[in-house]
Amino acid sequence: MDQRFLDELGAVVAPGGLLTDAADLFTYESDALVHLRATPGAVVLPVSADEVQAVVRLCHRAGVPFVARGHGTGLSGGALPVEDGVVIGLSRLNRILDVDIPNLRVTVEPGVTNLEITRRVSPFGCYYAPDPSSQIVCSIGGNIAENSGGAHCLKYGFTVHHVLGVEAVLPNGDNVHIGGAALDLPGLDLLSVIVGSEGTLAVVTKATLRILRRPEAVLTLLAGFESIDLAGEAVSAIIGRGIVPAAVEMMDRLTIQAAEAAVQPRFPDANAVLIVELDGPQAEVDEQFAVVESVCRAQGATSMEIARDQAHRERIWRGRKAAFAAMGRVSPNYYVQDGVVPRTKLPEVLRRIRDLEARSGLRIGNVFHAGDGNLHPLICYDASVPGQAEHAEKVASEILLYCIEAGGSLTGEHGVGADKKAYMPKMFSTDDLDAMHLVRCAFDPAGLCNPGKVFPTPRLCGEVPGPYRQHPLERAGVVERF
Amino acid sequence: MASSSLDTIAQAAHARWGTPASRAAGPADAILDQLPAVVLEPTTVPMLADMLRWANADKVAVVPRGAGTKLTWGRTPPRIGAVLATTRIDGSIDHCAGDLTATVPAGARLEEVNAALAREGQWLPLDPRLADRATIGGIVATNDSGPRRQKHGTPRDLIIGAEMALVDGRTAKAGGRVVKNVAGYDLARLLCGSFGALAIITRATFKLAPRPPASRTIVASAPQARPLADLALALLSSPLTPAAIELQSRPDRLLLRFETTEAAANQQAAAAEALCGAHGVDASMVSGDAEAAVWREHQADLSSADGTLVRVAVLPAQVGDVLGHAERVAAQHALECRVAGRIALGVVYARIGAGEHTRPSPESLRAAIDALRQNAWARGGSAVVVSVDPAIGHVVDPWGDVGDALPLMRALKARFDPNGILNAGHGPGNI
Numbered sequence: 001m002d003q004r005f006l007d008e009l010g011a012v013v014a015p016g017g018l019l020t021d022a023a024d025l026f027t028y029e030s031d032a033l034v035h036l037r038a039t040p041g042a043v044v045l046p047v048s049a050d051e052v053q054a055v056v057r058l059c060h061r062a063g064v065p066f067v068a069r070g071h072g073t074g075l076s077g078g079a080l081p082v083e084d085g086v087v088i089g090l091s092r093l094n095r096i097l098d099v100d101i102p103n104l105r106v107t108v109e110p111g112v113t114n115l116e117i118t119r120r121v122s123p124f125g126c127y128y129a130p131d132p133s134s135q136i137v138c139s140i141g142g143n144i145a146e147n148s149g150g151a152h153c154l155k156y157g158f159t160v161h162h163v164l165g166v167e168a169v170l171p172n173g174d175n176v177h178i179g180g181a182a183l184d185l186p187g188l189d190l191l192s193v194i195v196g197s198e199g200t201l202a203v204v205t206k207a208t209l210r211i212l213r214r215p216e217a218v219l220t221l222l223a224g225f226e227s228i229d230l231a232g233e234a235v236s237a238i239i240g241r242g243i244v245p246a247a248v249e250m251m252d253r254l255t256i257q258a259a260e261a262a263v264q265p266r267f268p269d270a271n272a273v274l275i276v277e278l279d280g281p282q283a284e285v286d287e288q289f290a291v292v293e294s295v296c297r298a299q300g301a302t303s304m305e306i307a308r309d310q311a312h313r314e315r316i317w318r319g320r321k322a323a324f325a326a327m328g329r330v331s332p333n334y335y336v337q338d339g340v341v342p343r344t345k346l347p348e349v350l351r352r353i354r355d356l357e358a359r360s361g362l363r364i365g366n367v368f369h370a371g372d373g374n375l376h377p378l379i380c381y382d383a384s385v386p387g388q389a390e391h392a393e394k395v396a397s398e399i400l401l402y403c404i405e406a407g408g409s410l411t412g413e414h415g416v417g418a419d420k421k422a423y424m425p426k427m428f429s430t431d432d433l434d435a436m437h438l439v440r441c442a443f444d445p446a447g448l449c450n451p452g453k454v455f456p457t458p459r460l461c462g463e464v465p466g467p468y469r470q471h472p473l474e475r476a477g478v479v480e481r482f
Numbered sequence: 483m484a485s486s487s488l489d490t491i492a493q494a495a496h497a498r499w500g501t502p503a504s505r506a507a508g509p510a511d512a513i514l515d516q517l518p519a520v521v522l523e524p525t526t527v528p529m530l531a532d533m534l535r536w537a538n539a540d541k542v543a544v545v546p547r548g549a550g551t552k553l554t555w556g557r558t559p560p561r562i563g564a565v566l567a568t569t570r571i572d573g574s575i576d577h578c579a580g581d582l583t584a585t586v587p588a589g590a591r592l593e594e595v596n597a598a599l600a601r602e603g604q605w606l607p608l609d610p611r612l613a614d615r616a617t618i619g620g621i622v623a624t625n626d627s628g629p630r631r632q633k634h635g636t637p638r639d640l641i642i643g644a645e646m647a648l649v650d651g652r653t654a655k656a657g658g659r660v661v662k663n664v665a666g667y668d669l670a671r672l673l674c675g676s677f678g679a680l681a682i683i684t685r686a687t688f689k690l691a692p693r694p695p696a697s698r699t700i701v702a703s704a705p706q707a708r709p710l711a712d713l714a715l716a717l718l719s720s721p722l723t724p725a726a727i728e729l730q731s732r733p734d735r736l737l738l739r740f741e742t743t744e745a746a747a748n749q750q751a752a753a754a755e756a757l758c759g760a761h762g763v764d765a766s767m768v769s770g771d772a773e774a775a776v777w778r779e780h781q782a783d784l785s786s787a788d789g790t791l792v793r794v795a796v797l798p799a800q801v802g803d804v805l806g807h808a809e810r811v812a813a814q815h816a817l818e819c820r821v822a823g824r825i826a827l828g829v830v831y832a833r834i835g836a837g838e839h840t841r842p843s844p845e846s847l848r849a850a851i852d853a854l855r856q857n858a859w860a861r862g863g864s865a866v867v868v869s870v871d872p873a874i875g876h877v878v879d880p881w882g883d884v885g886d887a888l889p890l891m892r893a894l895k896a897r898f899d900p901n902g903i904l905n906a907g908h909g910p911g912n913i
Contacts, residue, residue: 100797101719102715102718102719102798102799103797103798103799103828104718104798105797125719146664147664147668149662149664153661153662154661157639158662158664160668160671161635161639170890174886174889175886176885176886176887176890177885177886177887178887180862180863181797181862182795182796182797182828182858182861182862182863182864183795183827183828183829184793184795184829184864184866185795185863185864185885186864186866186881186882186884186910186911187881187884187885187887187888187891187910187911188672188675188676188679188680188891188894188895188909188910188911188913189625189638189671189672189674189675189676190672190887190890190891190894192638192668192671192672192674193667193668193669193671193672195668196664196667196668197667213718213719213720213721214721215721215723216721236580239580239582239692240579240580242603242692242693242695243692244582244691244692280723280742280746281721281722281723281742281746281749281750282746282749283743283745283746283748283749283750284742284743284745284746286745287743287744287745287746288743340660340662340663341660342578342580342581342583342659342660343580343581343582344578344580344581369662372660372661372662373581373660373661373662374662407658407659407660408658408659408660408663409658409660409662409663409664409665410665411663411664411665412660412662412663412664413662413664414664415664416664416665416666420665424665424666427658427665427666428655428656428665428666429654429655431648431652431653431654432654432655432656432666433666434652434654435646435648435652435654435656435669435681436656436666436667436669438894438897438898439667439669439672439894439897440667441897442890442893442894442896442897443890443893454666454667
């Protein structure tokens with residue numbers, strides 16, 4: 001990387017805010033999808049929105065690609081650096097700027113962790129609803145980029161339903177205010193594309209979020225079943241009775257065993273467990289719970305355990321939330337997949353996954369948000385066996401195709417990132433992708449903001465404003481101008 | 483815009499599609515006294531896309547239309563070449579009850595969609611103005627909603643996928659048919675509230691809700707609006723989960739609706755009644771036919787085309803002050819002004835000068851809107867003119883200042899609609 005450019009970067013961030021040593025850069029080579037790596041030319045760690053803006057302006061002027069990064073917990077390579085580009089690490093922008101309980105709003109910087117918000121507003125009987133499994137460490141900025149979900153999406157929605165406004169630096173270095181604390185601000189709903197844009201449209205420097213009042217009552221049921229199919233039928237029957245639970249999670253035997261070995265949630269010895277959580281007014285929860293209980297019994301639940309207090313509930317959720325990490329207890333390596341199917345297609349797709357498991361010779365654990373059809377198959381492999389990692393990756397991709405064929409999606413919450421961009425044409429036509437690309441070009445005509453993500457093939461926008469300048473990706477021979 | 487006369491446009495369209503897909507405009511097709519050159523009523527999505535391609539190539543200004551219930555909202559395009567209607571396009575409602583989703587054609591009326599979904603005990607829980615006539619496409623394009631927004635949100639909160647026709651005649655989709663999905667940019671949500679300025683929505687997929695088994699409404703009355711605003715805030719910090727918290731004006735009342743199971747509806751209504759008592763507000767509970775009548779009347783009031791309707795959005799805790807301010811503004815300009823709506827969300831609707839005798843002068847209307855707008859801006863909010871009294875017409879800027887993201891909105895508009903044919907000047911922020 002050009003020394004003069006590095007000097008300029010160093011001059012706009014506080015001391016210690018520019019990293020260029022190989023050892024320092026190493027940390028930033030990947031996000032939580034560790035098999036995709038690239039070495040950035042520099043990492044900047046701004047402490048203010050002004051510094052972010054100054055860095056982006058420099059990148060824009062010099063035509064240097066940049067990638068914003070939160071806490072690096074992403075599972076799709078969304079924060080994978082561009083080789084020799086700049087990584088803007090936002091972990092030092094970590095202040096909660098405003099807590100407004102009467103209006104149920106908080107305003108935070110992007111480096112604040114998801115759980116920190118709930119912790120801060122909890123004494124007031126409030127919480128922040130999106131709860132990705134990584135919520136202890138993941139950042140709000142990353143949540144906004146990925147439109148993160150969690151276990152309670154079916155009833156409470158995703159990040160996009162809870163972000164009311166952002167301040168962001170556009171790829172040309174302009175600072176913009178989009179949305180705000182009040183609802184219905186006039187103009188196009190740009191927030192709806194920024195949330196979930198995987199860092200390809202802007203760098204968010206501040207966000208105003210909606211918080212919720214804790215429900216009057218919460219009831220969590222842990223039920224064991226003889227098979228995933230029976231547990232799945234119980235879910236259908238619950239929804240068929242007009243109940244939308246706050247969460248419905250399912251785990252199979254392999255993931256139950258892993259969770260047990262890791263965090264001892266004391267799950268029953270069963271082929272499948274279902275966690276059903278109801279929340280709301282006491283009377284509603286009581287009435288609906290009676291229905292849920294009878295449905296589970298009718299579907300042959302082998303055990304039922306009801307958590308009525310916080311500690312008990314936390315123990316059950318610990319088992320579920322630790323499921324990914326826990327796989328390390330039963331397999332040397334594993335590949336986490338994220339796909340979605342219409343809920344009613346779950347049995348069909350799970351059957352295909354079981355056949356694939358038998359055919360591939362790799363064990364596949366299944367954890368899923370059963371209420372919304374979001375599957376997280378965990379493909380176990382041993383990286384020390386030559387070829388097995390590649391085999392696992394192929395198996396994981398095949399599961400994605402099952403999801404798309406069933407009318408679902410190739411990602412429910414982990415994002416497309418660098419990992420799944422090649423699969424986008426399986427789900428979207430060229431025209432669909434072209435329409436999305438119009439948004440990309442409106443925000444980032446020069447293609448410098450997290451390039452190489454989401455879209456299957458790198459492409460340029462044409463009519464880049466200003467004098468013609470060879471794009472860095474063109475220079476590298478990665479893309480052609482058309 | 484093209485220099486071709488309205489006649490030329492009509493002839494070109496007739497020659498291509500003939501009747502009935504292309505027809506001359508009648509008085510019912512006029513928008514604020516402007517008559518389009520031609521009315522296009524395609525019967526298929528490819529035909530609609532083809533019409534759009536033609537309009538784009540010939541630079542014919544297009545106004546997309548569903549039932550036509552909201553065409554006077556915002557500013558009318560300076561020229562209307564063609565009205566392009568979605569209502570004749572064939573298409574069925576694809577209801578996946580087990581998945582709690584439905585895919586519906588843009589031209590379908592919300593009422594007919596909900597009648598179909600009711601067969602499985604589900605619904606699309608939107609209750610916008612003129613819900614009996616409004617189409618899905620129009621509701622999405624304006625992101626319109628009603629009292630149940632308190633619990634269920636707006637179309638933007640419920641949409642999970644959309645299909646659209648682009649100006650170059652191509653069709654594209656975004657999102658999908660599953661509730662949870664983060665693949666690609668969320669164009670479906672971007673289209674919500676876009677006023678047809680980017681693309682024409684042809685189909686939309688929504689996440690649905692089960693129909694609640696029971697409903698109760700508390701009618702809370704007070705001599706002034708202020709204690710009602712305080713009550714609305716108190717509700718927000720209570721564990722109650724109302725489906726609607728609506729302010730009514732003259733008489734000043736709050737309508738608190740609880741839609742849940744039978745026992746929970748009764749329990750919550752009782753708790754709400756107690757809360758009213760604690761605030762010194764009279765309350766009574768209605769259910770069944772009486773409840774339906776209360777809401778029918780309120781919806782009719784919200785849907786009325788009388789006067790000029792201004793949406794004022796601020797923080798919930800600021801609504802009390804905004805109500806007081808609106809009253810002072812009305813008095814100062816000798817205007818008739820009533821404020822109603824989603825008080826606990828901070829979104830209320832001021833209806834100014836309804837009725838023949840109370841029609842304000844253009845100057846006083848403009849002054850009043852400016853005053854409401856300044857006051858809302860100072861609080862980080864906004865005041866947008868939803869619909870304007872046609873007799874007063876264009877004296878007001880419907881949107882006001884859109885802020886520093888306006889160039890970005892214009893850039894988006896330029897990418898999607900480079901010739902500016904789609905509802906030109908009518909989109910949010912006059913894009």
